[in-house]
Amino acid sequence: xxxxxxxxxxxxxxxxxxxxxxxxxxxxxxxxxxxxxxxxxxxxxxxxxxxxxxxxxxxxxxxxxxxxxxxxxxxxxxxxxxxxxxxxxxxxxxxxxxxxxxxxxxxxxxxxxxxxxxxxxxxxxxxxxxxxxxxxxxxxxxxxxxxxxxxxxxxxxxxxxxxxxxxxxxxxxxxxxxxxxxxxxxxxxxxxxxxxxxxxxxxxxxxxxxxxxxxxxxxxxxxxxxxxxxxxxxxxxxxxxxxxxxxxxxxxxxxxxxxxxxxxxx
Amino acid sequence: xxxxxxxxxxxxxxxxxxxxxxxxxxxxxxxxxxxxxxxxxxxxxxxxxxxxxxxxxxxxxxxxxxxxxxxxxxxxxxxxxxxxxxxxxxxxxxxxxxxxxxxxxxxxxxxxxxxxxxxxxxxxxxxxxxxxxxxxxxxxxxxxxxxxxxxxxxxxxxxxxxxxxxxxxxxxxxxxxxxxxxxxxxxxxxxxxxxxxxxxxxxxxxxxxxxxxxxxxxxxxxxxxxxxxxxxxxxxxxxxxxxxxxxxxxxxxxxxxxxxxxxxxxxxxxxxxxxxxxxxxxxxxxxxxxxxxxxxxxxxxxxxxxxxxxxxxxxxxxxxxxxxxxxxxxxxxxxxxxxxxxxxxxxxxxxxxxxxxxxx
Numbered sequence: 001x002x003x004x005x006x007x008x009x010x011x012x013x014x015x016x017x018x019x020x021x022x023x024x025x026x027x028x029x030x031x032x033x034x035x036x037x038x039x040x041x042x043x044x045x046x047x048x049x050x051x052x053x054x055x056x057x058x059x060x061x062x063x064x065x066x067x068x069x070x071x072x073x074x075x076x077x078x079x080x081x082x083x084x085x086x087x088x089x090x091x092x093x094x095x096x097x098x099x100x101x102x103x104x105x106x107x108x109x110x111x112x113x114x115x116x117x118x119x120x121x122x123x124x125x126x127x128x129x130x131x132x133x134x135x136x137x138x139x140x141x142x143x144x145x146x147x148x149x150x151x152x153x154x155x156x157x158x159x160x161x162x163x164x165x166x167x168x169x170x171x172x173x174x175x176x177x178x179x180x181x182x183x184x185x186x187x188x189x190x191x192x193x194x195x196x197x198x199x200x201x202x203x204x205x206x207x208x209x210x211x212x213x214x215x216x217x218x219x220x221x222x223x224x225x226x227x228x229x230x231x232x233x234x235x236x237x238x239x240x241x242x243x244x245x246x247x248x249x250x251x252x253x254x255x256x257x258x259x260x261x262x263x264x265x266x
Numbered sequence: 267x268x269x270x271x272x273x274x275x276x277x278x279x280x281x282x283x284x285x286x287x288x289x290x291x292x293x294x295x296x297x298x299x300x301x302x303x304x305x306x307x308x309x310x311x312x313x314x315x316x317x318x319x320x321x322x323x324x325x326x327x328x329x330x331x332x333x334x335x336x337x338x339x340x341x342x343x344x345x346x347x348x349x350x351x352x353x354x355x356x357x358x359x360x361x362x363x364x365x366x367x368x369x370x371x372x373x374x375x376x377x378x379x380x381x382x383x384x385x386x387x388x389x390x391x392x393x394x395x396x397x398x399x400x401x402x403x404x405x406x407x408x409x410x411x412x413x414x415x416x417x418x419x420x421x422x423x424x425x426x427x428x429x430x431x432x433x434x435x436x437x438x439x440x441x442x443x444x445x446x447x448x449x450x451x452x453x454x455x456x457x458x459x460x461x462x463x464x465x466x467x468x469x470x471x472x473x474x475x476x477x478x479x480x481x482x483x484x485x486x487x488x489x490x491x492x493x494x495x496x497x498x499x500x501x502x503x504x505x506x507x508x509x510x511x512x513x514x515x516x517x518x519x520x521x522x523x524x525x526x527x528x529x530x531x532x533x534x535x536x537x538x539x540x541x542x543x544x545x546x547x548x549x550x551x552x553x554x555x556x557x558x559x560x561x562x563x564x565x566x567x568x569x570x571x572x573x574x575x576x577x578x579x580x581x582x583x584x585x586x587x588x589x590x591x592x593x594x595x596x597x598x599x600x601x602x603x604x605x606x607x608x609x610x611x612x613x614x615x616x617x618x619x620x621x622x623x624x625x626x
Contacts (some may be wrong), residue, residue, distance in 0.1 A: 171352040173339045174317050175366035175413065185365070189356045 031248060038241035045236060056242040066243065068220075069227035073207050076138060076223065080145040080206035085199050087146065088153025089191070095154075096161040110154060113147040118211040121147070126215040136218020144216060145206040152205065153198030160194040197258045204254050208247065268330050269295040269420035269453030271316065276325035278311050278477075285311050287477040288325070293455065293470075295330075295420075298447050300456045300464035303474035304500070310425060312474075313457045317423050318342050329421060340369075345414030345422040349429050351406040353398035359385075359409050360394035366417045384412035387446055404435045411446070421453045428463070440467050461501045465489060473497050491534060498550040503582075505553065505593045507567075511545040514538045521547055524589070527566065529614065553582060553594040555615050558604060562611035569593060569612070571604045585612060 009017070033047060038056055040049025060066050091110055095103050113121055125144045126135065134140040168190075172182045188195075213223035222230075224243070231240055271293040278286035286308040293299045301309040314320035316327060318339030327334050334342055353362050363384050367377045385391050388408035398406055407427055414422060424443070428436045444467050447454050458464050464471045465485040473480040473488060473496075481493035492498035495506070509521040512528055519533040519541075531549055533541075562568050569585030572592070583604060585593045595612050597603065604610050 165350060165352065167348050167350060167352045168354060170317075170319050170339075171346065171348060171410075172354070172365065174319070174342075174344065174346045175369065176340045176343070176417070177365070177369045178340055181369055186354055190354075 034241050034244045034248070038238055038245045040238055040241075043237060045238060045241060056238040057246075059237075059239050060242050060246075063239070066224075066227060066239070069222050069224045072138075072221055073213075073224040076141040076145060077203045077207040079138065079142040080149055081199050081202040083142055083146040084149035084153050084202040085195055088150040088198055088202075089157050089195055091150065092154050092157035092161055092191075092194075093187075096158055097166070107154075111151040114151045122212040122215045125212060129216065135216055136221045138221070140216055141206075141213070141223065144212050145209055146202075148209065148212075149202035149205045152201040153195070156198040156201070157191055157194040160191045164190060193261050196261050200254050200258045200261075204251060208251065270328075270330050271421055271453060271455060272326075272328040273312065273316075274326040274328065276312065276315065276322045276327065278308070278315065278320065279323045285477050286315075286322070289474075289477075289479050291472055291479065291482060293453060295453055296451045298444070298452075298454045298456065298467060298469045300458055300468040300471045301474060302458055302461060302464040302471050302500075303480075304459060306476070307474040308477040309457045309459075309474050311477075313423050313425055313455060316421075316455060317344060317346050343417070343419055345417070345419035347407070347410050347414050347422070347424045347427045349426045351398070351403070351410050351430075353406055353409055353413070355398055357398075358394065359390070359396050359398065359401070362398065362409060363394075363413045363416050366413065370417060380416050381412075384416040387415060387449070388412045388442075403431055404439060407431070407439060408442070411443070415446075415450070415452075421455065424454060424456045426457055426459065429458070429460070436463070443467060465501070473500065475500070491532065492550070493535060495548065495550065503553050503594055504550045505556070507549045507551065507591075507593075509547045509549050511541050511543055511547055513543050519547075521549055523566070525567070527564075529566070551614070554580075554596040556593070556595040556612050557615045558583070558595060558597055558601070559611050559613045565611035565613045567593065567612060568609060571606050571608050571610060573606055574603055585610065 036049050037045055037047055039052050039054070040046055041051030041053050041055070042049065091106075094100050095107055100106055121144075125140070129135050129137075129140045129144075132140075164187075168186055169182050172186045173179075177185065208225070209223075210225040210229070213225040214229055217223055217226035224247075228240065228243065231237075271291075273289050273291040276286055276289045277284065285306075289308070289312060291299075291312075301312055303309045311320055315322050316334075318334070318337065322335060329342070329344075353359075354365065357365070360381050363381045364377050367380060372380070381394065382391070385394060388411050390405060390408055390412070393401065393405065393409070398409065401409065410427075427443075428439045431439060440463060443454070443456075446452070456464075456468065465488070468485060470482060470484055471488045472482045475496050481488060481497045483491070483493075488497065489501050492501060498504045507523065509523050509529075512520045512522040514520065515530065517533070519531045519536060520528055521531050522528055529549075531547075556566070559565050567587050569587040572584045572586055574581055574583040574597075580599065581597050581601075581603060583595050583597060585595060587593060593612065
C-alpha cells in the first residue's frame with residue numbers, strides 16, 4: 001500500500017474542519033449539558049450546577065416506580081428485538097431472494113410506520129388497542145414497537161443480502177447440504193452482522209421510543225419514557241437528569257457495539 | 267469404474283423459448299468432455315441440469331445408467347466448481363473443504379485425512395487455516411476444486427472455472443486440471459466459451475449453438491473436420507469462398523471456383539448422391555492453409571493487402587479480393603511481410619482443402 005505523504009491542511013480545509021466541529025457541537029452539546037446537571041446538589045434542575053453528588057442516581061435506584069418502569073421498558077425492548085429480528089430477517093429474505101408479488105408495495109407497507117408521523121401512528125394504535133382492551137399490556141407495546149423496528153432490521157439485513165452471492169447456496173446444495181443446513185451454516189453466518197446491528201437498533205428504538213409509549217402506557221405498567229413525561233410535569237428533580245444521563249450512556253454503548261460489529265465485518 | 271454420463275433427448279424451455287433443443291451426449295467414465303459454445307448456446311443450462319440446479323423440460327439424464335432427473339442436487343453426489351469460486355467466506359479453507367464431509371456425517375479423523383489429501387491434490391497443503399479472502403483467485407479456485415473432489419464424486423462439473431483468471435494463470439490451471447483428471451481418472455464435464463481452452467484440455471469437445479448440438483468430436487476432428495460453417499467459424503478462423511460442385515474424385519469433392527480454377531475439398535457431410543455437379547457450395551479454408559505466392563498465374567486468387575497484424579508466433583494479413591470478399595492469410599515469422607496497399611496472390615499450402623464444404 002502506498003501511503004499519502006503528510007501535508008499541511010489548506011485554508012479551505014481548515015475552514016471545513018472548523019465548520020464540521022461547530023455542527024457536531026451544535027448537535028451534541030444540548031444532550032451533554034444534562035450530564036453535569038445530574039451531579040448538582042440543588043434539588044431542582046440548574047445550570048451550571050453547584051456542588052457534586054451521586055444522590056440523584058441513588059434516588060433513582062431506590063425508587064420503585066422508576067425501577068418498575070425501567071424493568072418494563074427492558075422487557076418490551078428485548079421482546080421487540082426478538083420479534084423484529086425474526087420478522088425483519090424473514091421479510092428481507094423474501095423480498096431480496098424470491099419474486100414476491102407486489103414486492104415493492106410490500107416493502108412500502110413494511111416501512112410505512114417509519115415514515116408516518118409518530119403521533120398519527122400512536123393515536124391509531126391507542127384506538128386499536130382500546131377496542132381490544134390491551135392498553136398497557138406488554139403484547140401491545142411489543143407489537144407497536146416492532147412496527148417501528150422491523151424496517152431497520154429489513155434494511156440492515158437486505159444491505160448484506162444484496163451483495164450475497166446466491167451461488168454460495170447453490171454450491172452448498174451441490175455439496176450435499178439440505179435447505180435447512182444451508183441456511184444455518186452458510187446464509188445465517190454471512191448475514192449475521194446485519195441481523196446483529198438490526199437487533200441493536202430494534203432494542204434502542206423500543207427503549208427510547210416516547211410517543212407511542214406515552215399513549216399506550218397503563219397506570220401500573222408504564223414505559224420509562226412515560227414515567228419521564230409524568231415527572232417532567234409533576235415532579236422535576238435532578239433524578240430526571242440522572243435517568244437522562246443513564247439513557248444517553250446506554251445508547252452510546254449500543255451504538256459503539258454496532259460500530260464495532262461493522263468494523264469487525266470488514 | 268464409475269462416472270459415465272448420458273444426456274438423452276434433453277430439452278429445456280424457459281417460457282416459450284427453447285434454450286436446449288433435444289441434446290444427446292454420451293460421456294464415458296474417465297472422459298474429459300468440454301461443452302463449448304457462445305453465450306446463449308445452452309451449454310451452462312446443460313451443466314446446471316446435470317448438477318440438479320435446473321430441471322429438464324423433457325428427456326433424461328443418466329449417471330452410470332441410472333436416471334438422476336428426480337434426484338435433488340444434494341443427493342446426486344456430483345462435484346461442481348463454479349466460475350466465481352463460491353468459497354464460504356466465513357469459513358477457513360479447511361472448514362470449506364470439510365463442509366461436504368460434515369453434511370455426510372463423516373467422522374472427524376476421516377475428515378482430517380481427506381482434507382489433507384484434497385489439499386495435496388491441489389498443491390495447497392499449508393493453506394488449511396487461511397480464510398478465502400486471503401487467497402488469490404487461482405488459489406481460491408484450487409480450494410473450490412478441493413472442496414468438489416473431497417467426497418470422491420464420480421463426475422466433476424466445471425462451469426467456466428478459469429474465465430475470471432488472467433491468461434498465464436488460466437493456462438497453469440488448465441494443465442493442473444488435466445493432471446488431476448489423469449491422476450484421479452475423473453469424468454469431467456467442463457463448460458467454456460473459450461475454444462482454445464476446450465481444444466487444449468478435453469478428450470472430446472461438444473460444440474453447441476442456440477441450444478443445439480453442432481458437433482461432438484476430438485479436438486482434432488472439431489478443428490480439422492468441422493461439421494458445419496458455425497463450428498468452422500467458432501473454432502479458429504476461417505475464410506469462406508463460394509464455388510460450384512464440379513464433380514467427385516472418389517470421396518474427395520472437386521469444386522470449381524468462379525475464376526475457373528478447380529480445387530479438391532474434403533466434403534464432410536456432403537454425399538455424392540445428395541450433391542450433383544452444379545450444386546452451389548460454400549468452402550471453408552483455414553488462414554494457415556493459405557500462403558502468399560509470387561506467381562499469380564496458377565494462384566487460388568489475389569487481392570489488395572488491407573492490413574497485416576503481427577501476433578508473435580505468426581503474422582496474419584487480410585486481403586480484399588476483386589469480388590470484395592476479405593481473405594485472411596497466415597504468413598510465417600520468417601516470410602517477407604507484404605506492404606498494405608500492394609497487390610498479392612495467394613494459394614493453398616495443401617493439396618486437399620481439409621476443412622469443409624456445404625451446400626450454399
